[in-house]
Structure formats: C-alpha cells, structure tokens
Amino acid sequence: MRRTAQSSRRVQSSCGGWLTPRGRLRRRGRKKIDGNRTILLTGYARLPAGITASKLFDVVGVAVEVDPETGKIVNAECTLATSLARDFFRRLVVGSGLETEFASIVRTLESRYQGSAQKALVSALKGVLEKYQSYHRNG
Numbered sequence: 001m002r003r004t005a006q007s008s009r010r011v012q013s014s015c016g017g018w019l020t021p022r023g024r025l026r027r028r029g030r031k032k033i034d035g036n037r038t039i040l041l042t043g044y045a046r047l048p049a050g051i052t053a054s055k056l057f058d059v060v061g062v063a064v065e066v067d068p069e070t071g072k073i074v075n076a077e078c079t080l081a082t083s084l085a086r087d088f089f090r091r092l093v094v095g096s097g098l099e100t101e102f103a104s105i106v107r108t109l110e111s112r113y114q115g116s117a118q119k120a121l122v123s124a125l126k127g128v129l130e131k132y133q134s135y136h137r138n139g
Helices: 052-056 083-093 102-112 118-138
Strands: 002-004 009-012 039-046 059-066 073-078
Touching (some): 039 118, 073 083, 083 102, 102 118
Antiparallel strands (some): 002 009, 039 059, 059 073
C-alpha cells in the first residue's frame, strides 16, 4: 500500500509499519523510545567449565538497554558463543519489564533456554536487576 504526496511519501513495510522517506521504520501503536534517555546495565556470571563459550570467555556478560521511565527492556545482548543463542536470548528478554516481570523472564529462560549457560545467564540478569534498582534508589 502506498501513499504519495508532494511533501511526504510513505511505503508500508512487511512488518506492518511505515517506511519514512529517509528509510526509517515507524511502527503503529508503539511508543517511540528516545535513545538519549535509555540506560545501559551490565551483569556478569562465571560460565560452567567445558562449554564452548567458556573456551572463549571466563564469564558470560549480559548488557541490557532499559527505558528508565517504563522499566521495559528495549535491547539486550550477551556473550554466548553462537549468534543463534545470542539472538534467542535477545528475543526472550526484549519487551519485558526488567523489574516488574523479572520472575517471568527467569521462568522463560529456565523453560525455553536449555543451554549449559542457563544458570549463568540468570545470575548475570540478577546483577543487571540489582544495578537497575540501585540506579532508581540513587536517582
């Protein structure tokens, strides 16, 4: 579906949003996240010996970008060995409330992520949650 006008031109994308003239994706019904207001939190935990990731790193690192006004996770990354595992982790946590839905995030990780680094990921996320709570306490 296209709409063309002299001053603006929008093209509907395959994911239901709109591409602006500069190629930026605008999604309907979602609050725009201001990247200048989000915070980045990290957590680390020791990996079990004998897994591939432990050959590359001694610890698993988790970085989470959070909207401090809503507590929603807007992006996440971890240091697992494969891109599939890193992407899977991201899809499990992005969109959840870090503090309000933490127990649900942990249950989801425990039920859906069956890799050897499961406990380390949960432990690293607990470190992230503690830093988030400290950020709010200290303002």
